[in-house]
Each structure stands twice: as C-alpha cells, then as structure tokens.
Amino acid sequence: MNPKSIGLSANVQEYLVAHGAGIDPIAQELIEVTAELGRISGMQVAPEQAAFMTMLTRLLDVRFAVEVGTFTGYSALSIARGLAPGGRLLCCDVSDEWVNVGRPYWERAGVADGIEVVIAPAAETLAALPDDPPIDLAFIDADKRSYQTYYEEIVPRLSPKGIILVDNVLWGGRVADPDADLEENPDTAHIREFNASVAADPRTAQVMLPISDGLTLITLAP
Numbered sequence: 001m002n003p004k005s006i007g008l009s010a011n012v013q014e015y016l017v018a019h020g021a022g023i024d025p026i027a028q029e030l031i032e033v034t035a036e037l038g039r040i041s042g043m044q045v046a047p048e049q050a051a052f053m054t055m056l057t058r059l060l061d062v063r064f065a066v067e068v069g070t071f072t073g074y075s076a077l078s079i080a081r082g083l084a085p086g087g088r089l090l091c092c093d094v095s096d097e098w099v100n101v102g103r104p105y106w107e108r109a110g111v112a113d114g115i116e117v118v119i120a121p122a123a124e125t126l127a128a129l130p131d132d133p134p135i136d137l138a139f140i141d142a143d144k145r146s147y148q149t150y151y152e153e154i155v156p157r158l159s160p161k162g163i164i165l166v167d168n169v170l171w172g173g174r175v176a177d178p179d180a181d182l183e184e185n186p187d188t189a190h191i192r193e194f195n196a197s198v199a200a201d202p203r204t205a206q207v208m209l210p211i212s213d214g215l216t217l218i219t220l221a222p
Contacts, residue, residue, distance in 0.1 A: 005046055005212050006170055013048070021051035027077065030105045034072045043071050045141070045167065046212040050078035053139070053165065057082025060161060062136040065089045066129075068122045068150050069142030069167075073102015079139060080111035089115045090129075092122035092142075122146070126153035134159035141167035144187040147194040155203060155220075163219050164204075169195055170214025 005013065017023060023031070027050065034041045045053075053075065057065065061084045070076050070093040080089050093099050096119050106112040118125045122142060129135075138154045140147060147166065154164055174180040174188045175195065182189045198206055198218060206218045 005048055006173060006210055006214065013046075017047045017051075020048060021054070023047050026105050026109050027074065030072065030074050030077065030102060033101060034074065037072075043141075045075045045078070049167075049212040049215060050074060052211060052215075053078045054082040056163070056165075057137055060136055060163065063087045064133045064135055065137040065139070066126070066135050066154065067091045067139045067141070068126070069093060069140065070102070070117070071098050071141075073099060073106060075139060075141065076102060076115060077106055077109055077111065079137065080106065080114050081109065083111075083114055087114055090125075091115060091117045092125045093117065093119060094121065095119070123149050123153065126150060126157075129153075129157060131157060134162060136162050138162070138164045139167070140164065144168065144171075144190040144194070147190065148197060151194070151198065151218075158220055160220065163217055166194075166198075166216040166218065168213045169208055169216045170210065172213060175214075 034044050057079050062082065063084050064087065065079050065083065067076055067079060067089060070091040076089060076091050083089060099117055103112065106115055123146060135154060135157045136159050140150050158164065169191060171188055171191045174185065175192050180188045198204065198216065203221055204218050205221050206216055208214060208216045
C-alpha cells in the first residue's frame with residue numbers, strides 16, 4: 001500500500017514528489033518499514049501531504065502543535081520538522097505499538113525532544129489541555145466517528161493564526177458517491193456529517209484540498 005493523493009496515477013505521483021520536496025532517507029525508511037505492516041499501512045499520509053504539512057508548519061511559525069492519531073509517526077515527523085525553534089508537538093494516540101515504530105526515526109531526524117506522546121483517548125487528552133499556550137496547528141487523523149468531538153475541543157483553543165488540518169475528508173471518493181454502502185462502511189456517513197457540520201460552522205472558514213485522501217484546512221472565521 002503506497003498512500004497517494006486521490007486520482008493520481010503512480011507515475012504522476014512519483015513525478016510530483018520528485019519535483020517537490022522529495023523524500024529524504026529517514027522518511028523513506030519509515031515509509032518502507034510502515035509498508036511492511038501490510039494493508040494497514042494505507043493509514044500513513046502520502047509523501048506530498050507530508051511535505052505540505054512541513055511547509056505549512058514552518059510558514060505559520062508554529063510553536064505548539066497537536067496531532068490526533070499518530071500511527072507510525074510519519075505525519076508527526078513532518079510536523080516536527082517545521083516547528084519554530086523550541087516548538088512542541090503533542091501526539092495523541094491509543095497505540096504505543098504503532099507510535100514506537102516511528103520513535104527511532106524522530107531521534108535520527110533530531111526532532112524527538114520536541115515531541116510529546118500521550119497514550120490515552122484523545123478526547124480526554126484534548127479536554128485536559130489548558131487554554132494557554134494556544135494551538136497553532138492541529139492535525140486530525142484518527143477514528144472518524146470522533147472527528148466532531150476532536151474538532152469541538154480544538155476550535156476554542158486555536159490561536160488567531162491557527163489552523164486545523166483534517167485528513168481523509170474525501171474518504172476514497174465515497175463521500176460523493178450516492179450509492180455508497182453506509183452499512184458496509186459507516187465511516188462514510190461519519191465523514192459526510194463532519195464535512196457538513198464544518199461547512200455550516202460560522203466560527204470557522206475552510207477549504208478542502210484533494211491532497212492524499214482529502215485534506216480540509218480550517219481557520220477561525222475572519
């Protein structure tokens with residue numbers, strides 16, 4: 001399983017990545033180790049999304065970032081590489097097994113000291129966060145039925161310049177498929193409901209991008 005942006009052929013993705021930020025050896029090894037896990041490796045973000053997240057984190061001069069759903073740590077590596085000096089990334093996950101796959105690569109990349117991992121239900125971890133420091137960047141990529149819960153915890157804690165990135169919002173195109181089997185794939189309904197809720201929220205503004213499996217960028221409303 002090689003995650004890539006929806007609709008991209010393998011050769012177009014290869015060209016896109018090669019002519020963008022590329023993939024450094026540390027990230028490449030982490031991608032390959034994750035691929036050995038089999039089908040579940042499809043949960044990993046695509047290289048073009050990882051590069052985008054690093055650049056966005058750097059452009060926003062992010063001091064405090066939060067990630068909900070870390071898996072094997074490629075997205076965390078990407079965010080941590082863009083943090084401002086002294087910046088911190090809080091990773092929320094329920095599986096130390098997957099997170100431990102990524103830890104050696106964070107060490108090798110020199111970003112491990114800026115990453116804190118909390119193994120617990122993310123809703124509880126987020127609810128316990130103080131209002132200060134505010135969140136400059138949040139990445140939501142966990143269980144789809146809880147997207148709305150995570151969103152509601154993060155929005156009040158978002159800094160004025162802050163941004164929320166939400167992954168899998170196109171869900172393989174099934175969100176736009178009127179014939180999608182919601183019994184077979186209930187997460188399709190969860191994503192649809194979340195997308196509709198965000199689009200109707202007067203507190204925020206958003207744009208949905210066809211990066212990887214769909215990435216929504218959300219800011220506080222102007």
